[in-house]
Amino acid sequence: MSEKEMGLEEALDDLERIVEELEDGKKSLEESLDLYEKGTKLVRLCQARLESAEQRIESLTGELPPNLD
Amino acid sequence: MRAAQTGEFALTEMHSALVALKYRVYPDEYILTQIFTVTDLNERIKDRLENDPRLHDLWARGEISNYVNHRSGHRYFTLKDRDSQISCVLFKNSGARLAFELKDGQNVLVYGDVAVYRPQGRVQLMARGIRLDEGLGFRHLQLEAVKKKLAGEGLFGLERKRELPKYPERIGIVTSPQGAALRDVLRIIGAYPARIILSPAQVQGDGAEESIALAIRALRGRADVVIVCRGGGSTEDLWCFNSEIVARAIFECDSPVISAVGHETDVTIADFVADVRAPTPTAAAEMAVPDIDALQTYLVQAQVRMARALWSGLERKRERLDYLERSFSAQKMYALASEMRQRLDWLSERLGDAQKEKLTESWRRLELAQGRLAAVGPRATLLRGYAIARSPRGLVLNAEDVRPGEVVEVILAKGRILAKVLECNSDAEDSR
Numbered sequence: 001m002s003e004k005e006m007g008l009e010e011a012l013d014d015l016e017r018i019v020e021e022l023e024d025g026k027k028s029l030e031e032s033l034d035l036y037e038k039g040t041k042l043v044r045l046c047q048a049r050l051e052s053a054e055q056r057i058e059s060l061t062g063e064l065p066p067n068l069d
Numbered sequence: 070m071r072a073a074q075t076g077e078f079a080l081t082e083m084h085s086a087l088v089a090l091k092y093r094v095y096p097d098e099y100i101l102t103q104i105f106t107v108t109d110l111n112e113r114i115k116d117r118l119e120n121d122p123r124l125h126d127l128w129a130r131g132e133i134s135n136y137v138n139h140r141s142g143h144r145y146f147t148l149k150d151r152d153s154q155i156s157c158v159l160f161k162n163s164g165a166r167l168a169f170e171l172k173d174g175q176n177v178l179v180y181g182d183v184a185v186y187r188p189q190g191r192v193q194l195m196a197r198g199i200r201l202d203e204g205l206g207f208r209h210l211q212l213e214a215v216k217k218k219l220a221g222e223g224l225f226g227l228e229r230k231r232e233l234p235k236y237p238e239r240i241g242i243v244t245s246p247q248g249a250a251l252r253d254v255l256r257i258i259g260a261y262p263a264r265i266i267l268s269p270a271q272v273q274g275d276g277a278e279e280s281i282a283l284a285i286r287a288l289r290g291r292a293d294v295v296i297v298c299r300g301g302g303s304t305e306d307l308w309c310f311n312s313e314i315v316a317r318a319i320f321e322c323d324s325p326v327i328s329a330v331g332h333e334t335d336v337t338i339a340d341f342v343a344d345v346r347a348p349t350p351t352a353a354a355e356m357a358v359p360d361i362d363a364l365q366t367y368l369v370q371a372q373v374r375m376a377r378a379l380w381s382g383l384e385r386k387r388e389r390l391d392y393l394e395r396s397f398s399a400q401k402m403y404a405l406a407s408e409m410r411q412r413l414d415w416l417s418e419r420l421g422d423a424q425k426e427k428l429t430e431s432w433r434r435l436e437l438a439q440g441r442l443a444a445v446g447p448r449a450t451l452l453r454g455y456a457i458a459r460s461p462r463g464l465v466l467n468a469e470d471v472r473p474g475e476v477v478e479v480i481l482a483k484g485r486i487l488a489k490v491l492e493c494n495s496d497a498e499d500s501r
Contacts, residue, residue, distance in 0.1 A: 008262070009236040012367075019371050022378035032382050039375045043368050049262050050361060050368075057255070059267040060287050065246045065255070 241292030257354035
């Protein structure tokens, strides 16, 4: 699954696993660096998700609330 | 309570009766026959009304509002129906026999007499007894029957309650597009990044039940969580949420349902069937989405934890020569470190003061770790007396990497030398 399609939940789960693996300290340096980079990407992905949030409202009948802020 | 009941008045009818009375007393206001003082006038009205047997021992039906339980022990309230209202007072001695406590919004039958409070010329109903209006009684019986039936079918079973998704991407909302409930929900969801799918429904009046059930069904396959909500209203207004078809629609919904109907004290059948019942629409929205601030903080913390884990991993390796083999990685580490500092700066600008405080500790650790990283860099290591040996094939890490007679380059803290290999002994004690 590409990062774009990755849901927030999945990204956060992956992130949590990576943080734990890193903290476990059993990986070699190279692997740790890879994990670190992967983790950082995930953090950015999530942050981008959270910041991109313009409220998107659709209505099944087309009827939307009046004066949306 | 005396049974002498002269007829049950709707408030409006009573008012019309009073108005009619007035005009009969003073048929022509333009003929100056007598001048009253206000006191006399009120006295006369009082006499007239209070001596009319039709305004005694009567029942009036309406809803209580502006209820005040005065410290004198007398109770004051306004009895109203759709179009009209009248002041009521229940004196202490009559109130003592009351079987329930009055409150605003209650539908009641008031038994008593019309009286005029002369100082204010106010017509009021002096209550001698109050009963809860049985008008809702039949519906409540019906409600209990539906509840029992649905419970029997397992619609309220706790074992079938589903967990709400932690990070829903599609939030379905069943409510009126015009209602305050929707505004509340949208305000709480705020910046949380989800698609919001509104499934409009009529949430009171004729046809509301069908409309709500249809709107819930329309969300099938389109939402990760569904909020069914409506703002506060009278028991009648909320009644559609007690209907069987709404209950079944919620039960059959393919995603977890949060119900939020009316205020905290309003509980409907929809609440029993829903996976989660929220006291208000605002609370429902809070349950549906994670706290975005907490999430931001978590992300920053994850970044800091990763960095910390990486540095402490390095610390453990500080005395290992094989670190030098990865001098490339060391450069990468420096780059990452400086990038991370910028990143922390950037992040901390976006955090509140409380969160900043939490970060300060992480910051200190990062700085410390960076100092240590510098200490394990190749140059620092060379200064401690280590050297790097290189053959044309790359770094020499094991005795097998070179053969006797071969020339190797030895890099020192300052300068380098070329050396010839005399012997390769793999069995020598690992000095690393």
